[in-house]
Amino acid sequence: MQPDDVTVSEVPPVPPRRLGKRRVTMKDVAAHAGVSRATVSLVVRDSPQIPAETKDRVRQAMEQLGYVYDHRAAVMRAERTMTMGLVATDVRNPYFAELTMALQTRLQEAGFALITGYSLDDQAREERLLEVMVQRHVDGVFVIPSKTTTSDDLNRWLLTSDTPHVLIARRIKDHEADYVAADNVRAGVLLGDHLATEGCQTVAFLGGPAQSPVRTDRERGLVKSLKAHRIAFDQALSIASSADRAGGVEAVNQLLANGARPDAIACYNDVVAFGVMEALRSNGLAPGTDVAVGSFDDIQEAELNHPPLTSVATFPEQVGYEAARILIERLDDPDAPAERVLLSPRLSVRESTTTMRRATISQEAIS
Amino acid sequence: MQPDDVTVSEVPPVPPRRLGKRRVTMKDVAAHAGVSRATVSLVVRDSPQIPAETKDRVRQAMEQLGYVYDHRAAVMRAERTMTMGLVATDVRNPYFAELTMALQTRLQEAGFALITGYSLDDQAREERLLEVMVQRHVDGVFVIPSKTTTSDDLNRWLLTSDTPHVLIARRIKDHEADYVAADNVRAGVLLGDHLATEGCQTVAFLGGPAQSPVRTDRERGLVKSLKAHRIAFDQALSIASSADRAGGVEAVNQLLANGARPDAIACYNDVVAFGVMEALRSNGLAPGTDVAVGSFDDIQEAELNHPPLTSVATFPEQVGYEAARILIERLDDPDAPAERVLLSPRLSVRESTTTMRRATISQEAIS
DNA sequence: CTGAAAGCGCTTACAG
């Protein structure tokens, strides 16, 4: 119903993807360009052995026919599927969300697609995901293991199918594989050193799942540092909980119910710390002035909190990026020894640990 | 080096996946079970036309040979790849993280794998992701469109390849496709009704990206409701910002700098609301008592805030679940008219809007 | 209920 004399702006027509009923294949492109299918295949992957002139001709044919590369067929024939798998636990955890983004970005740059699945820390789900990955012949898989995963569980699918994999964030006992994580022991040391320097004398460690290696490492580093500063650590002041805000609240309540009154609290992570501060306030204690509060991960919210939260950054995006790098490199060198990358954490000092109101200032604080 | 007389607990040996150098295929299973490859293929998919006895025999053969189904080959031959694509913007947004989890869980139950990619609201990235999905012949794709995506952009890859898709969270002008989102207009109405009932007279709407349809819808609902309650809405009190905590801080500062002093603030979402409350406090105003603060999404943190935040829940996990359901159904009925699902929000009333200190109580509040 | 055969659309030596 356009009047004839109106100029309609010319949108390029959507190219056809089918010849009659058939899909456009390399064969059609080859015929149209006057070359063989093999040549087309090489042009697709931009092989240096095809002269530029031929490439141009083939690419033109592709364009004209509206050819779309069929990755499915390539995958069956080629050695690689250019697909990786990510078996994560839960992406609602901001740390893992950040990590996932970096991982995916790096993979995409390298031409890999990513199949993602979440185990929710359930081992049956994790196993089903591994099965899917192996059946689909992913070139490699990233695993954030569930709490109960053992080396045997992983081997059942990955070793027998010869699928390279890298463990992220959590170690697995006696499992020979690439591994990337934040250096949580070091992170604990950093926080411990800082609290000691600020003059704290009694430090509690609150929150986080009891058996998690992340928790264990952070606590170990913390205790080690305190010991070096001649500060005793009372194991009764280490209280595990869920790794969320509610966990922080609980842990504080339990701590105070026990009659403990530390002058500093190291929290399992920032989210726990928010709960800890909340619970302190509910109990009439001002976080930062009555009790120093420090934490791990340094998510964005840490800086925005009141008072701003001292936290040891653990750089999830670096962990994700490194994991991708390692697995990509692993493909070319399956027999190289396993890499173990521990990324250095960094302490961000903020008011939650530096505005303590004290009767006596300790020696360390003065020096 | 085990002494002979020690009983070694018998771990089932890892089954071989290869015969000599070759992978174990259906052909091997068929030979071992004394049936044809076609029969094996049907057993894998548990076809009712194969008698139980034969199935057992075939499955036993699989077990004995350590057969692993090769999904790659199936994909090339079968009509479906049993793979879906998710083109999201950013999973660090808690709303989308929640949505993604639900989506993935539902798909996994239905036997689909999920290829995930993030556009970061960048259209070039989005387009590359769509290309990957189409080349891999995913059975369908979920798209959370970038801010600038048009119908043409989507059609370029999805329409020409006949790939079913459902839009999530954001609409696209003149685009005929399944669509799932929270009913944001309704959400705005719910919050507006509540604030009016609480006796608020001057309401600001703060935060969120200016052009986003989510923001527009929420504001439209809010204004509509206020109008119904004979409360005028001053467009100068609608201030856009980034959709994070910092955005909330900014918006409040701008509002107060303009000399405005509303008795209620509706925030774009909960995270913005946290920033808003923080900024109010910095300006000597107590959120909840001096200014009512309400919001949208009702993330977990809303309830844990001080004061607990009134928020309209928009159920991301339901949106994800519905999107999965719709796309799965769509595969069986490609020509049915597009579905548009708007999920009903629900208001959670908390202290941030119910503890106002007022000189005069309005009529509505009394009734 | 089961088998023989064709074929999905690529890639990969290999030959020229």
Added chain:
DNA sequence: CTGAAAGCGCTTACAG
């Protein structure tokens, strides 16, 4: 530098 041919491991009519 290019082509002819084999083959990846399944599924799918079709025939019996």
